[in-house]
Amino acid sequence: MIKKAVIPAAGFGTRFLPATKAQPKEMLPIIDRPTIQYVVQEAVDSGIEDILIITGKGKRAIEDHFDRNHELETRLEEKEDQLLLDEMRRLSDMANLHYVRQRELNGLGDAIRYARHHVGNEPFAVLLGDTIMDSVIPVTQQLIDTYAQYGGSVIAVEEVPHDKVNRYGIVGGKSLSDRILEINTLVEKPNIQDAPSNLAIAGRYILTPEIFAMLEQTPAGKNNEIQLTDAMLLLLKRENLYAHRIEGKRHDIGNKLDFLKTTVEFALKRPEFADKFRAFLEEILRKE
Incomplete structure (x- = not known):
């Protein structure tokens, strides 16, 4: 049973400047809900209520969003807007949220390292904070089911056009079913001619705690950052890794x-x- 989730949300969001100069990109709204609320909801809908959000400088708005605002609640009570009042209270009760700040932006792998003490010796889910999944069965739940069946780390993947594989982390391996692949290689943003497939990593993972030891051994890679993909390559030498083709649609809110x-x-x-x-x-x- 996966009981804990980690949501990395420390990036600058430079592609959305100047909108993200004073607010996190994860707080950019889709209609009337910030992006990260959809991500937290996916974890909750997958049965996970213990969630660590990795933040950074200028990300306080994320904490404020999921905290109680008594003045606002009082105003809604006075206006007798019970539906909105209930929704505001639900935000602070939807999960047990914890926060830790990534001191320097050294890549996704480095951000995951900050979760070590929170996770302990348990497998855990990772949901990228700027990626929304639109699916009937939550994508994280899909990965949890695959983990329960196979027992190793599981990576969500989706097919992308072959001429765009150089934009993503790409996996290769042996098909076990229509949805499941036993991974034998991972490449971060490969050249088109070197890509092992067109299955791109889609921003959701179930990772075993062994990933932390691998992250400690992982040198800086592309962009001089600690790449989670490189750490998973090391993990592949110790245990089986699986890819799950998601059922649903991924929305990259960072684009x-x-x-x-x-x-x-x-x-x-x-x-x-x-x-x-x-x-x-x-x-x-x-x-x-």
């Missing part, structure tokens, strides 16, 4: 175009304004 697409797609799913919004989009397209 401006995907952020816009995600906002539109989520808006079209909201019953209170989906029809009017669709009509608005159709009107715009007719004028093009």
Whole structure:
């Protein structure tokens, strides 16, 4: 049983400057909920309520978002807005949230190292804080089920166009089923001709605690950072690793175009304004 999750959320978000100069990119809203709330909700929906968020300088807004705001609650009580009041209170009760600050931005692998004392000797989930998964069964739950079946670390993957494999961490290996691959190699942003497949790492992991020893042995890699992919390559020499092709759609909120697409797609799913919004989009397209 996976009881703990880690959400790395320490990056600068430079691709969204100046919007992220004074607020975390993980707090950029999709309609009326910040990105990281969707991520925390996925962990909770997967049965995990003990969550460590790795933050950095300027990320205090994340803590404030999930904390109680008594003044706001009092104002909502006075306005007799019970639905919104209940939602605000649910935010602070949805999980046991803990925070630790990454002192220097030395890569995803370095961020994961900060979770060692919180995780202890247990397997744990990792959910990237700027990636939203839209799925019927939470993607983290899908990985937990695969871990329960095979017992090794599990990486979420998705197919990407072959000409774009150099943008991602790519896995290769032997198919065990339609969804499961036993990994024999991982490459961070390979050249197109050297890529072992077109299966890209998709921002969700189940990792065994042995990953921490591997991270300590991992030298700085691309961009002079500690790459989690490099540490998992070391882990592969000690235990089996598996890839799970996700059922659902990944939304990379760290990318401006995907952020816009995600906002539109989520808006079209909201019953209170989906029809009017669709009509608005159709009107715009007719004028093009």
